[in-house]
Amino acid sequence: MPKHVDPDARRRLVVDALFRVVVREGLQRTSLRAVASEAQLNIGSLRHYFASQQDLMRFAMQSMLDRVGSRLLEHVERIGDLGRRPRPEQLQLAAGLLAELLPLDEHRRAEVTVFLDFNTAARTSPAFGDLSRQAAEGERRLVRRVLTRLDASGALRPGLDTDVETERLTALLDGLSLSAVLHPEILNPRECVDVLLTHLGDLSRPDGTPGSAH
Amino acid sequence: MPKHVDPDARRRLVVDALFRVVVREGLQRTSLRAVASEAQLNIGSLRHYFASQQDLMRFAMQSMLDRVGSRLLEHVERIGDLGRRPRPEQLQLAAGLLAELLPLDEHRRAEVTVFLDFNTAARTSPAFGDLSRQAAEGERRLVRRVLTRLDASGALRPGLDTDVETERLTALLDGLSLSAVLHPEILNPRECVDVLLTHLGDLSRPDGTPGSAH
DNA sequence: TCCGTTGTATCACAGGCGTGATAGAAAGGC
DNA sequence: GCCTTTCTATCACGCCTGTGATACAACGGA
Numbered sequence: 001m002p003k004h005v006d007p008d009a010r011r012r013l014v015v016d017a018l019f020r021v022v023v024r025e026g027l028q029r030t031s032l033r034a035v036a037s038e039a040q041l042n043i044g045s046l047r048h049y050f051a052s053q054q055d056l057m058r059f060a061m062q063s064m065l066d067r068v069g070s071r072l073l074e075h076v077e078r079i080g081d082l083g084r085r086p087r088p089e090q091l092q093l094a095a096g097l098l099a100e101l102l103p104l105d106e107h108r109r110a111e112v113t114v115f116l117d118f119n120t121a122a123r124t125s126p127a128f129g130d131l132s133r134q135a136a137e138g139e140r141r142l143v144r145r146v147l148t149r150l151d152a153s154g155a156l157r158p159g160l161d162t163d164v165e166t167e168r169l170t171a172l173l174d175g176l177s178l179s180a181v182l183h184p185e186i187l188n189p190r191e192c193v194d195v196l197l198t199h200l201g202d203l204s205r206p207d208g209t210p211g212s213a214h
Numbered sequence: 215m216p217k218h219v220d221p222d223a224r225r226r227l228v229v230d231a232l233f234r235v236v237v238r239e240g241l242q243r244t245s246l247r248a249v250a251s252e253a254q255l256n257i258g259s260l261r262h263y264f265a266s267q268q269d270l271m272r273f274a275m276q277s278m279l280d281r282v283g284s285r286l287l288e289h290v291e292r293i294g295d296l297g298r299r300p301r302p303e304q305l306q307l308a309a310g311l312l313a314e315l316l317p318l319d320e321h322r323r324a325e326v327t328v329f330l331d332f333n334t335a336a337r338t339s340p341a342f343g344d345l346s347r348q349a350a351e352g353e354r355r356l357v358r359r360v361l362t363r364l365d366a367s368g369a370l371r372p373g374l375d376t377d378v379e380t381e382r383l384t385a386l387l388d389g390l391s392l393s394a395v396l397h398p399e400i401l402n403p404r405e406c407v408d409v410l411l412t413h414l415g416d417l418s419r420p421d422g423t424p425g426s427a428h
Numbered sequence: 429t430c431c432g433t434t435g436t437a438t439c440a441c442a443g444g445c446g447t448g449a450t451a452g453a454a455a456g457g458c
Numbered sequence: 459g460c461c462t463t464t465c466t467a468t469c470a471c472g473c474c475t476g477t478g479a480t481a482c483a484a485c486g487g488a
Contacts, residue, residue: 005485007435010435024338026334026337026338026339027242028242028338031474031476032476033474033475033476042437043438044436044437044438045436045437048434048435053477113337116334119396120330120334121242123396124239124242124243125240132396132397136393136396136397136400140400161412164408164409164412165412167390167393167401167405167409168386168412170393171388171389171390171393171409172386173389174388174392175384175385175387175390176385178385178388178389179350179381181337182333182334182336182346182350183346183350186347186351186354191377191381195378195381198378198382224465245445246446247444256466256468257467257468258465258466259465259466259467261447262466267446267447
């Protein structure tokens with residue numbers, strides 16, 4: 001006995017419409033009316049589900065963070081135990097996981113685009129400050145975790161400073177995302193992957209060196 | 215016999231006011247009235263020097279690109295010939311030059327902040343598209359030039375792919391700038407420099423290996 | 429059937445925006 | 459002195475924004 005409207009589905013519909021508007025027009029021109037129109041809803045209906053513009057914006061950003069977070073978690077579980085893989089595959093798997101954050105297809109491109117707009121807005125908009133910070137910390141936790149796991153299974157060069165390498169790899173991912181979104185004609189997805197693989201290769205133990213796994 | 219007002223000085227004054235507003239409020243809230251108020255000018259006066267908002271915005275971004283460009287040029291000349299320096303100093307000098315692009319002090323932080331806001335806006339605003347692209351290409355030219363000069367003086371590991379390394383270092387710089395501007399509590403200037411030096415160190419020829427310079 | 433809840437749709441308001449028009453002050457060549 | 463150019467200042471217009479208020483339809487349990 002389903003209710004004729006599912007509020008959660010409605011909110012998702014609105015959020016998806018908002019994402020499309022942000023991607024197409026930029027956050028600056030993403031007004032309530034534009035989102036309502038994109039969702040083919042009356043602005044009155046939209047406001048029935050979101051009390052204010054700020055509510056909608058926060059909900060949308062939180063939704064995106066949740067989606068990315070659960071996708072990453074899923075990917076981590078799919079990989080399973082890293083220690084029992086051969087070393088080249090370890091690096092490949094790590095790259096595949098981190099590439100979830102790169103705009104390599106239209107879906108991730110849209111995510112990164114919206115994410116960038118939200119984060120730049122968050123700099124001067126207190127309403128998003130906590131979400132932006134939480135996202136930045138989450139990204140660093142992921143990167144650090146990838147690095148420590150690689151290191152634990154002996155894939156990495158000895159003597160690396162984890163703090164510095166975490167910031168370095170995070171900056172690399174952020175910079176690649178930024179360029180790929182803002183200047184796709186300069187940096188295409190294949191080059192992004194090349195750079196990421198090169199970086200991980202540089203961090204890895206030289207071929208022939210025995211790892212210290214276990 | 216000085217004229218009572220110097221139009222160029224007036225424009226510079228307005229542009230500086232615009233930068234302050236963008237840094238403080240974000241590009242979204244940077245209206246003509248806000249800039250005029252910040253410059254302590256009447257909006258009518260402001261519009262006497264800039265025909266339209268778009269004119270002002272373009273002029274401001276172009277001004278910033280010019281300033282950064284000439285500062286980089288000056289720094290390059292100050293360094294002079296790289297070949298006749300000892301290798302550790304070569305890396306240090308390269309890092310110092312590239313660090314002109316990082317938000318390490320308040321002045322550069324303001325620049326990078328404005329630059330970021332302009333570039334995200336440029337994604338969906340055709341008026342800034344060309345300037346944004348030109349800046350991205352300029353940054354890559356600089357990075358590539360630094361890398362090839364280091365390589366020519368024998369400071370770099372052999373076998374590096376210049377295209378990939380250019381994108382890698384560019385992404386690293388962009389990512390560091392992004393994080394340092396959006397999350398200064400997570401990434402401070404010292405860490406930025408650490409990461410940059412670590413990266414250049416990784417690219418450099420291992421100690422004890424004779425360089426191929428001259 | 430009645431009624432409360434939920435959803436849809438519309439109007440109106442105040443506020444900010446860029447911009448065109450215009451009036452008046454100030455400056456400088458003659 | 460005057461006249462032209464440059465600069466300053468203000469008004470008004472149309473547009474778009476978020477939001478409060480309100481009316482009306484539709485649903486679901488009693």
